[in-house]
Amino acid sequence: MSRLQIELPGLTLKNPIMPASGCFGFGKEYAKFYDLSLLGAIMIKATTLEPRFGNPTPRVAETTSGMLNAIGLQNPGLEKVMSEELPWLEQYDVPIIANVAGSQVEDYVEVAKQISKAPNVKALELNISCPNVKTGGIAFGTIPEVAAELTKQVKNVSEVPVYVKLSPNVSNIVSMAKAVEEAGADGLTMINTLIGMRINLKTGEPILSNKTGGLSGPAIKPVAIRMIYEVSQAVSIPIIGMGGVQSAEDVIEYFYAGASAVAVGTANFVDPFVCPSIIDELPNLLDELKIDHISECIGRSWGKRAKTINYSS
Amino acid sequence: MSRLQIELPGLTLKNPIMPASGCFGFGKEYAKFYDLSLLGAIMIKATTLEPRFGNPTPRVAETTSGMLNAIGLQNPGLEKVMSEELPWLEQYDVPIIANVAGSQVEDYVEVAKQISKAPNVKALELNISCPNVKTGGIAFGTIPEVAAELTKQVKNVSEVPVYVKLSPNVSNIVSMAKAVEEAGADGLTMINTLIGMRINLKTGEPILSNKTGGLSGPAIKPVAIRMIYEVSQAVSIPIIGMGGVQSAEDVIEYFYAGASAVAVGTANFVDPFVCPSIIDELPNLLDELKIDHISECIGRSWGKRAKTINYSS
Amino acid sequence: MIKKELMSVVSQKQIAENIFEITLEGSLVSEMNEPGQFVHVKVTGGTEPLLRRPISIANIDQAKNQFTMIYRKEGLGTRVLSEKVSGELVDVLGPLGNGFPVEATAKGETALLVGGGIGVPPLYELAQRLVSRGVNVVSVLGFQTKSAVFYEEKFSLLGETFIATVDGSYGTKGFVTDVIDQNGILFDSLYSCGPTMMLKAIEQRYSQKRAFISLEERMGCGVGACFACVCHLQNDPTGFTYKKVCSDGPVFKVGEVVL
């Protein structure tokens, strides 16, 4: 299995496959399908300081080869995540990446400070890009200076490496990436969802009660690949890629673009076994492509495949 | 057929369906399939001052429910478009919307000035959003002030109404729309393609020789619908919507979002008869939805359906 | 246990206007043990449509390893499903959720089953189980119009059955509640599945009774992970307690959740 092993700041990944935040809850549901220790890591659902109910339903709508969601960061709040969800996950041999969200800087800082102390939380994922909450999110995710300041403050308090999750809904993803890198981010995760909408033909109203929602699934993969291709050439911190991943082939495409690990979101809903299936399939695909170690694939599309080796030190 | 008629600045459309720029050449190829006079209008291929060959091939790649293109504005240049393409189109009873592109303000101005004099050109579509050319395009399409200035200068010289084609690759589409509205744009067309990329699994290289390309097709429809929903509420000029339209149902969804007409791009490649088919199907769908005139659908998702009536004056 | 299986189509037929009955076979059937549970169906191998579709289990035949769904052809997913013929495979995830509590009604008591449109199917397996328990079953089934009516005979074999149509083209004109009133139907427990409007009417009248309702909500995962299908609890001082329709429901006690 070591040909799939990847070392990233804070994370020793048995393999580079992990469920994406918000698409896997806190693991309990999918633990009924397979042993979570098979996974490279788990990105748990966004955690906020206080419990949140999120948006009214309908919260999901289907689009062509994609889906919209406007869950609205529903979660049981920091306290319960710390006292119930994370301890439950300790039974598995898998690093947890805690997705941190909030409405203001202080919220993020407080959640980061505390959740980074949990023994199985090996990294944070700063969610500055949720399209489905009215306050806060937007500026954090679209203005480089604001994102950088938040990153800095969170880095100050976090006891584990901090990955910043970038929004694709920006004119210039590279400047966002560089700003958070300079502010001390240890890695990037990208992309969050594109903002989209669907309208019910019979009623004339948006299908989602939140009206707009985040577009995920195979439809957005080319946008994610392009952004990772651009960003990976401009920064020297590693990228966990996501957006429409469904297969081992997709994973390699992400690596070629410049990702060092890959998260799987929507595809879990389509096939609850998708993560272990991909992990199973990867060695065969590497054989077929005549690649020894998956890390050799990183950034191959722009030619710097040696680059990754640095991460594993 | 009058229940499909739409009046927009400069344009009396028998029906609100028109092929999108770059997806229909200058009409000759599709004239072999049906009578072009059936169309509401035709958006011809981008015209630049000088002839352009465009990018090296491969120029297209398929994605899940979408495609990437990096044609690079290949066109025979203003002179030939004026002397050959537009006169040929005069045999049809259909208004032409001329897509104007360039690398610098002067190019746009010169093309606009001359092409707006062609008798069958009833409106211009300012292409400030082509993702596939290295110079010029980006700033025009992503910085409100730059877009506004260009719009103003083109308005100064154009003899027909000017529609500005917006790029979806921006943080804030509403501010772009408002900027060009204030600068005098008579209408908006949106959206151009999202920037995307695909990588060849065997070679590790981007499939397109231009590396990145513009993502079009059904995959992007939810993004277009969302942007039109937002922009149509913020401006009072009409919008010609596009992105993944394939059916009469899609057209109504665009109208509900806030569009006053709809362009069909990629779908022409899939089905050369798609435009006349949609035009045929629309009255049946209106019957089913119990709608008398298609203009009643405009903006229904946000509740201002009376608004459009203004355009027809 | 929830399983994922490629099940084979045993038969499919149209039984009313746009209403299809499909029977599938596979080992997953052995996991089905409650009426009112549902399955999450992927109708193609590809991405169009992308998501699974939740459909109730209408009949379980453990001996044959077969179960039946009844569904309305609506959009893309159910259209593609309706084109499947015997021998083809369908990707099924299930059984999901918690069904109707059969044991809530004692032998000799009367259970009223109230179904509306495509809410009728799960009541059929329920009716059979109640009857074999010795419960007296009365069914009131509401449809839009005559051409949409299905399974009247099958329910009639299990107990007294009333039909209502909104347009009066068949049975009693009006809603299921009109039928209950006009016939003065008495019952010990009530089980219902159908449109939210109908469930609201039931809740309003029978909030003090032993009543169970099955909810519908747009779903992502179907297994409790994505929080697409939550509903509020009726007694919720904090404002953020919730139930998930897919994994806590789809059946709830009347009065438990906000409709």
Place this chain on the structure above:
Amino acid sequence: MIKKELMSVVSQKQIAENIFEITLEGSLVSEMNEPGQFVHVKVTGGTEPLLRRPISIANIDQAKNQFTMIYRKEGLGTRVLSEKVSGELVDVLGPLGNGFPVEATAKGETALLVGGGIGVPPLYELAQRLVSRGVNVVSVLGFQTKSAVFYEEKFSLLGETFIATVDGSYGTKGFVTDVIDQNGILFDSLYSCGPTMMLKAIEQRYSQKRAFISLEERMGCGVGACFACVCHLQNDPTGFTYKKVCSDGPVFKVGEVVL
């Protein structure tokens, strides 16, 4: 005239490793009149895959209103196509492009047909037409390996036929050009279709001969509207003259366009 038609599958079979031969029937066949033309095929009604796939016409049977394509199962589109069985419908747009000029070779002359892999199919209809014109046909067909070889017998019936495989597992080891050299094949005109590398070799050797080559390029529309498939002209002082493979080609005179 170019038509779009839902054509029915008459037969489909695998004829070599991953190589399929499919025969379709419909009135569109009556429009087919040149070997080397192609059709643009939509393999599903939905959006996955979205685009049509260009496939050459390998055989035309006007009497039966049938034509045959031979294709390699590569990605999603050809995989879905390979699963079609008799009686199913396939959406075909065609015939497209300009084929090989049969009339360029006079009766009694010798035509050399050089095909590589899935470039071989269009040469089959060409060979038949040349033979019925009284042309002496010699075919040199190159494949990767023995298991990929197809149609050797069929070509043999029409004239002398040589096979080359890259790995030497069948026929001559090496490339088609090796076969031509080793056998000292002489010809009056040459027709070729195959990988660009092969066409480049042909061009280099025979730029002064009467030679025609068929090109491949990624396509959008297939009808000349989208400019996806352009190539440069070899003599192009301005730099922006071009030909479209779909509507000006796919067959060009050797030396006409830049490979």
